[in-house]
Amino acid sequence: MSSEWPLWEIFIRGQHGLNHRHVGSLHAPDAEMAIRNARDVYTRRNEGVSIWVVPSNSISASSPSDKGPLFEPANSKVYRHPTFFDIPEEIGHM
Amino acid sequence: MYAQLVKSEGSKSREEMTPQELAFQERIDRGEKIEPKEWMPEGYRKTLIRQMGQHAHSEIVGQLPEGNWITRAPTLERKAILLAKVQDEAGHGLYLYSAAETLGVTRDELMEKLHSGNMKYSSIFNYPTLTWADMGAVGWLVDGAAIMNQVPLQRTSYGPYSRAMIRICKEESFHQRQGYDIMMKMCAGSPEQKAMAQDALNRFWYPALMMFGPSDKDSVHSAQSMAWKIKMNTNDELRQKFVDQTVPQAKYLGLTVPDDNLVWNEEKGGYDFSEPDWSEFFAVIAGNGPCNAERLGARIKAWDDGAWFRDGLMAHAEKAASRRIAAE
Numbered sequence: 001m002s003s004e005w006p007l008w009e010i011f012i013r014g015q016h017g018l019n020h021r022h023v024g025s026l027h028a029p030d031a032e033m034a035i036r037n038a039r040d041v042y043t044r045r046n047e048g049v050s051i052w053v054v055p056s057n058s059i060s061a062s063s064p065s066d067k068g069p070l071f072e073p074a075n076s077k078v079y080r081h082p083t084f085f086d087i088p089e090e091i092g093h094m
Numbered sequence: 095m096y097a098q099l100v101k102s103e104g105s106k107s108r109e110e111m112t113p114q115e116l117a118f119q120e121r122i123d124r125g126e127k128i129e130p131k132e133w134m135p136e137g138y139r140k141t142l143i144r145q146m147g148q149h150a151h152s153e154i155v156g157q158l159p160e161g162n163w164i165t166r167a168p169t170l171e172r173k174a175i176l177l178a179k180v181q182d183e184a185g186h187g188l189y190l191y192s193a194a195e196t197l198g199v200t201r202d203e204l205m206e207k208l209h210s211g212n213m214k215y216s217s218i219f220n221y222p223t224l225t226w227a228d229m230g231a232v233g234w235l236v237d238g239a240a241i242m243n244q245v246p247l248q249r250t251s252y253g254p255y256s257r258a259m260i261r262i263c264k265e266e267s268f269h270q271r272q273g274y275d276i277m278m279k280m281c282a283g284s285p286e287q288k289a290m291a292q293d294a295l296n297r298f299w300y301p302a303l304m305m306f307g308p309s310d311k312d313s314v315h316s317a318q319s320m321a322w323k324i325k326m327n328t329n330d331e332l333r334q335k336f337v338d339q340t341v342p343q344a345k346y347l348g349l350t351v352p353d354d355n356l357v358w359n360e361e362k363g364g365y366d367f368s369e370p371d372w373s374e375f376f377a378v379i380a381g382n383g384p385c386n387a388e389r390l391g392a393r394i395k396a397w398d399d400g401a402w403f404r405d406g407l408m409a410h411a412e413k414a415a416s417r418r419i420a421a422e
Contacts, residue, residue, distance in 0.1 A: 003408060004200060004201060004202050005404065005407075005408060007192075007195070024189060024192050024193075024257075024258070024261075025192045025195075026188060026192060027201060029404075029407040029408045029410065029411040030407075030410075030411035030414065030415070033407065033411075040181075040185070041185050041188050041189075044178075044181065044182065044185060044265075045265070061131070063131065064129070064131050064132045064133075
């Protein structure tokens with residue numbers, strides 16, 4: 001039985017100068033073919049101006065069970081948001 | 095609905111659930127999305143693989159009845175449109191296979207299960223496409239029925255499935271419109287062309303109704319799948335919605351829906367209509383439809399004939415990689 005083509009994660013930069021964004025994955029033998037396939041699978045309607053392909057097994061991800069320790073510390077730091085501070089109305093826009 | 099008769103794994107009352115299962119159900123009830131690496135009940139995972147696999151297979155096998163007409167499209171423009179549509183179906187299959195793979199099944203396993211008959215695809219693709227008007231009827235009715243099911247599935251609880259459905263729905267309405275456009279052209283054409291359109295509607299009406307799966311009273315797997323939000327509406331709800339939407343469209347074309355019992359029911363605010371012949375449905379699902387052997391045969395042949403190509407590209411990639419390492 002022959003081996004399956006490796007899995008690649010596909011990132012596309014849209015028209016409007018935003019970051020590359022993850023759009024999905026696909027199988028391809030190598031990076032060049034992954035880009036060609038990504039063009040056909042994920043940009044049939046002008047969705048992008050640039051493609052990144054990354055072997056799926058090269059991505060390290062945070063574990064769902066770390067959600068608490070990783071993200072909770074930010075919850076208690078409300079002073080990081082501008083709305084935490086009351087600025088008198090006569091000061092105007094700040 | 096591209097997924098029919100998907101067997102769901104067991105159904106538990108809240109009292110029977112373990113604390114972990116209960117917490118999972120509560121996340122779904124709150125409308126949270128479940129993501130690949132998070133804990134999920136084994137039944138949820140298995141049912142989803144079955145449903146998404148069947149959905150993906152339907153997209154891929156669904157290319158065959160329309161692919162049949164690409165070389166015989168009446169104009170270059172129609173040919174280009176049909177090609178684009180069939181290419182979209184391939185893309186939809188690929189989105190769904192990738193989404194299913196996040197649940198720990200490999201692409202090759204899914205393919206093997208399709209080829210061995212262990213996984214199904216929608217019954218609708220086992221009917222032949224005999225005339226050009228069938229391209230109109232398939233786009234209008236089959237893609238129309240698919241949209242009816244796929245729009246609510248954008249809200250399904252499994253993140254990768256939901257995101258695949260959002261992409262698919264964005265592209266799908268082009269499919270239905272191009273089908274209806276073919277029907278409009280044919281119905282405004284010669285009497286022979288209009289007769290072809292009527293004939294296509296006659297042949298595809300009931301198979302399209304079957305796409306929603308058996309009647310709710312015979313649909314044994316719905317409750318658990320609905321609790322898990324991997325099925326959003328019952329089969330009969332969607333079928334009713336489809337009929338109510340489609341009948342006026344047929345009237346506009348000047349075509350007759352092949353159902354003597356079709357009548358507007360003021361009280362329920364929808365049409366009363368005849369159910370399809372469910373014995374035919376079960377026969378087609380069991381592999382005895384007009385084109386089952388041909389469709390599956392075409393898929394297996396494509397897979398087998400492509401093996402040398404897949405292996406060749408892989409061998410080339412490995413060789414190139416080792417040459418790069420040697421050069422460094």
